[in-house]
Amino acid sequence: MCVMNISLTWADYALIVSVCLAVYYLIILFFYRKSLNGFLSAKTTPGPHSPTDLFTAEAALSNSKGLNLFGEAIEVQQILGEDQDFTPDAQAFADEIQAYTSSCGNDIGKEELIQNLRKIVQKYPSLIGSDSQYELSQLIAISSENNCSIHLSADELSELWNG
16 A cells, blocks of 8 residues: 655645635536626615505516516506605505515415405505505515415405405
């Protein structure tokens, strides 16, 4: 049996480790370049401060196919005009929906979620039939899907508002 004595200095060790790391990261960059390009080119958006901002941020994430709840092709800017202002009731409603669905998580069933959402809708009768009902319905759908993993159909959303 032959035993080799290899003598390495700290400088040699650092050089070998540096070369190995460089090769490793070049391989990673080669295989994941498409993912990294998408990640690096993504625009950072500030956190949501109003229901409009919240809806826009969540719709951009969950509506990646560009379809609304009724299967029609849309863009977020078409749904929410830049100058559209929510009433204080709509703001409070959106905050309550967001808080409720966030607190539920995946621990709630669909029927219980619908029942509790209906109670929240009934607390805001001024929003029923208002101009912002459509946007608020989409906010409900997106929040329930993102926070509770429950998909609500267009019919189920209509029933929320109809009582």
